[in-house]
């Protein structure tokens with residue numbers, strides 16, 4: 122997506138060789154028009170799939186997952202980051218390391234909303250090492266649902282997440298792929 126590349130060049134802040142801040146369009150402020158374009162693009166790429174549900178992890182994946190879900194005409198389900206001590210017997214939970222926060226968090230999906238009748242499209246904002254994706258994929262598998270594939274807004278190709286998932290035979294569609302953040306500069310593949 123050319124428009125997305127331009128916005129990343131204009132507004133992205135390279136924090137280090139590994140981290141790109143995209144607060145102006147993904148992680149703090151949201152551009153509704155651009156986000157709808159992203160959702161339409163993911164929906165088009167997966168048009169031949171009988172998707173029953175779009176799934177993401179709160180919070181930054183939600184706007185683009187919503188845009189995808191409304192285009193496909195299916196519900197959006199977001200995994201919650203668990204902060205409660207109340208036991209939820211009906212929940213599927215996985216522990217995932219957070220790339221940016223340097224902590225582990227538990228993500229949770231209720232069995233009530235995901236099951237073997239579902240074919241899901243997993244949308245997320247950024248993929249780095251793929252830990253968040255692997256955690257949610259485990260939850261999808263344990264629910265009995267099947268995974269059509271992933272739609273990622275920004276894939277940092279110099280980190281292993283996207284590549285490792287593709288090697289496992291999982292379809293990963295990225296809107297932009299970043300080859301490097303070296304020298305404080307965003308270089309696309």
Ligand code: 5GP
Nearest residue numbers: 140141143220247248249250251252253282
């Ligand atoms: P992973 O689990 O693939 O290592 O990291 C994925 C999650 O970490 C993304 O959902 C995103 O929220 C966050 N993340 C990873 N790399 C970056 C980055 O360069 N910039 C920002 N803003 N978030 C990132």
